[in-house]
Amino acid sequence: MLNSFQIRKDCEEEAKFLQDHIQYNEKHLGKLCEVFSQYSKKVARVRDVGDEMAKAVNNYSANESVNKSLALGLQNFSNSLSSLSDYSDLLVQNLDSKIVGILCKYEEICKRSREEIKHVFEAREKEIQRKKQLSKIKDRYPRNRQVIAQAEADVLKATNELSKTVYSIEEKATAFERQKLHDLKLILLDFITLQMGYHAKAIEIFSNCYKQVENINEESDLKDFQNARGEMDLEFKKSLKKPEISLEKKGIFNQSTASFGSVRSIFSDSKKSLKKYLNETNTESSSTSNEESDTDESSHDAENMPAVTNHQDPSISAKK
Known part of the structure; x- marks a missing residue:
C-alpha cells in the first residue's frame, strides 16, 4: 500500500478507501453495541420478573395450610426461580463487561481513526501546494537557481511528510483491522459461551425442579381438603343446634x-x-x-x- 503511494504519489484513493472502511465499521459496530446493550437490558428485565415470580410463589407456599405436598412443591419451584435469577444476574454482568463494554470502545477508536485519516488529506494538499509554488517560481525566475532549489526542497519535504503520514496511517489502519477482527471473534465466542453456560444451568435447575413438582400428590392434597372441609362442616352444624331452654x-x-x-x-x-x-x-x-x-x-x-x-x-x- 505504501509503495503504491510512493510510486504514484497519489494517496487520495487509498485514503478515501480507509475513510469509507472506518465509517462502515463505525456504523455497524455501533449498531452491534446498541442491540447487545438492549439484549442485556432485556435479560436484566427477565431477571427482575423472575425475582417477582419467586416472591409470589413463595408467599403462596407460606400461606398454604391445607395442601401439604402442594406447599412443598411451590417452595421448591420458588427456590429454583431464585437460583436461576442469580445466574441471570451473573449473565447480565458478563454481557455488560465482556461484550457491550468492548463494543462501546470502538466509538472512540473510529473517531480517532477518522481524524488521523484527515492528516493524509492535509499532507497531500500541502504537497500539491508546494508543487504549484515550484512551478510558479520556475516560470518567474527560470535562472534563479537558489530560489528554485529552495522550492524543490520544500516540495521534497512535503512529499516526505506525506509518505510518513501515509505510512503511519497504514500501520494504524492495519492495527485497527487486526484488533477489530480479534475483538469481534472474542465477543461472539464469549456470547456463545455465556449463553451455553446459562442455559445449561437452567436445564440443570429445571430438571431437578420438574422432579420436585412432579412429586405433588393430588389425591393426598384432595383428602386433606376434604378433611378440613369436614371439620368446618361439623363446627357449622354445631353452631346451628337449638339452644336449650331453662325450666x-x-x-x-x-x-x-x-x-x-x-x-x-x-x-x-x-x-x-x-x-x-x-x-x-x-x-x-x-x-x-x-x-x-x-x-x-x-x-x-x-x-x-x-x-x-x-x-x-x-x-x-x-x-x-
Missing part, C-alpha cells in the same frame, strides 16, 4: 301459651255464634223468596185459564 323460661312459655289458648277460645265462640246467626238469616230470606215465587206462579195460572176455555172443542159447547 323457668319453659314455665313462662307454657303460661303464655295457655293465655293465648283462652283468647283463641273466646274468638272461636264468637265466631260460631256469628256463623249461626248468618245461617238463620239466610234461611229466613230463602223461605220468603220461595213464598213470593209461589204467589207469582198462581197468579199467572189464573190469568191463563180463560184463554184455555175459549179454545175448547165445539162439540163440548153444543152438548152444554
Whole structure:
C-alpha cells in the first residue's frame, strides 16, 4: 500500500478507501453495541420478573395450610426461580463487561481513526501546494537557481511528510483491522459461551425442579381438603343446634301459651255464634223468596185459564 503511494504519489484513493472502511465499521459496530446493550437490558428485565415470580410463589407456599405436598412443591419451584435469577444476574454482568463494554470502545477508536485519516488529506494538499509554488517560481525566475532549489526542497519535504503520514496511517489502519477482527471473534465466542453456560444451568435447575413438582400428590392434597372441609362442616352444624331452654323460661312459655289458648277460645265462640246467626238469616230470606215465587206462579195460572176455555172443542159447547 505504501509503495503504491510512493510510486504514484497519489494517496487520495487509498485514503478515501480507509475513510469509507472506518465509517462502515463505525456504523455497524455501533449498531452491534446498541442491540447487545438492549439484549442485556432485556435479560436484566427477565431477571427482575423472575425475582417477582419467586416472591409470589413463595408467599403462596407460606400461606398454604391445607395442601401439604402442594406447599412443598411451590417452595421448591420458588427456590429454583431464585437460583436461576442469580445466574441471570451473573449473565447480565458478563454481557455488560465482556461484550457491550468492548463494543462501546470502538466509538472512540473510529473517531480517532477518522481524524488521523484527515492528516493524509492535509499532507497531500500541502504537497500539491508546494508543487504549484515550484512551478510558479520556475516560470518567474527560470535562472534563479537558489530560489528554485529552495522550492524543490520544500516540495521534497512535503512529499516526505506525506509518505510518513501515509505510512503511519497504514500501520494504524492495519492495527485497527487486526484488533477489530480479534475483538469481534472474542465477543461472539464469549456470547456463545455465556449463553451455553446459562442455559445449561437452567436445564440443570429445571430438571431437578420438574422432579420436585412432579412429586405433588393430588389425591393426598384432595383428602386433606376434604378433611378440613369436614371439620368446618361439623363446627357449622354445631353452631346451628337449638339452644336449650331453662325450666323457668319453659314455665313462662307454657303460661303464655295457655293465655293465648283462652283468647283463641273466646274468638272461636264468637265466631260460631256469628256463623249461626248468618245461617238463620239466610234461611229466613230463602223461605220468603220461595213464598213470593209461589204467589207469582198462581197468579199467572189464573190469568191463563180463560184463554184455555175459549179454545175448547165445539162439540163440548153444543152438548152444554
